[in-house]
Amino acid sequence: MTIERKPAKPKKCRVATCRASFVPSRMGQAVCSPACALIDGPRHAPKARKALADIERKEIKVRKEKLKSRADHLKDTQHAFNAWIRARDAGQPCISCGTTADVQYCAGHYRTTGSCPELRFEPLNVHLQCNKNCNLSKSGNILGYRPRLLEKIGAEMLAWIEGPHEAKRYTIEQLKAMTADYRAKTRELKRAAA
DSSP: OOOOOOOOOOEEOSSTTTOOEEOOSSTTOOOSSHHHHHHHHHHHHHHHHHHHHHHHHHHHHHHHHHHOOHHHHHHHHHHHHHHHHHHHTTTSOOTTTOOOOSSOEEEEESSOTTTOGGGTTOGGGEEEEEIIIIIIITTTOHHHHHHHHHHHHOHHHHHHHHSOOOOOOOOHHHHHHHHHHHHHHHHHHHHHHO
16 A cells, blocks of 8 residues: 655746746755756855854854863953853952942952962952052952951951861863853843843
8 A cells, every 4th residue: 555645836936037837846846946056046045055054053053162171261250250240240349449439340369369379269268459559460459358257258258267177179071060050150240130
């Protein structure tokens, strides 16, 4: 027992100058003849080129992601974390000098990532700091940072930050998850501020 195929319905040719009625021989056929296909083809070239470029871009992105080292992922996570700190503390004065001037601000660590890498992603250790004056010129301006931090988080939390901490070694998967989490938090804060 075989299933009979329905005969194809006649279609109009897509070429505006032709518009002839024809029975398609293939699925998706939109033109009646090779001559009409040559006329209709260039119209779709930009769309096809864009689709191929998009596919190639996605493949390159995937390959670049596979080539990333743990250090690259750590850098991405730090960038996302710093952006979240800047969004969290937006509108607050510099933690070190108290300025509210219209200057560039960054996420300044009280215990630096070099001296205490385990507090790199600790929100209590990182606050808004003016970039040029305190963070770069005065190496974090710790003399101004400590009293304002004590006022902001209290003596107990400051003692915890200054105390010993267990070393942390993040895996690439943990870093990717943290990056996504901090980016989502930043988006949420920016959406709430708007």
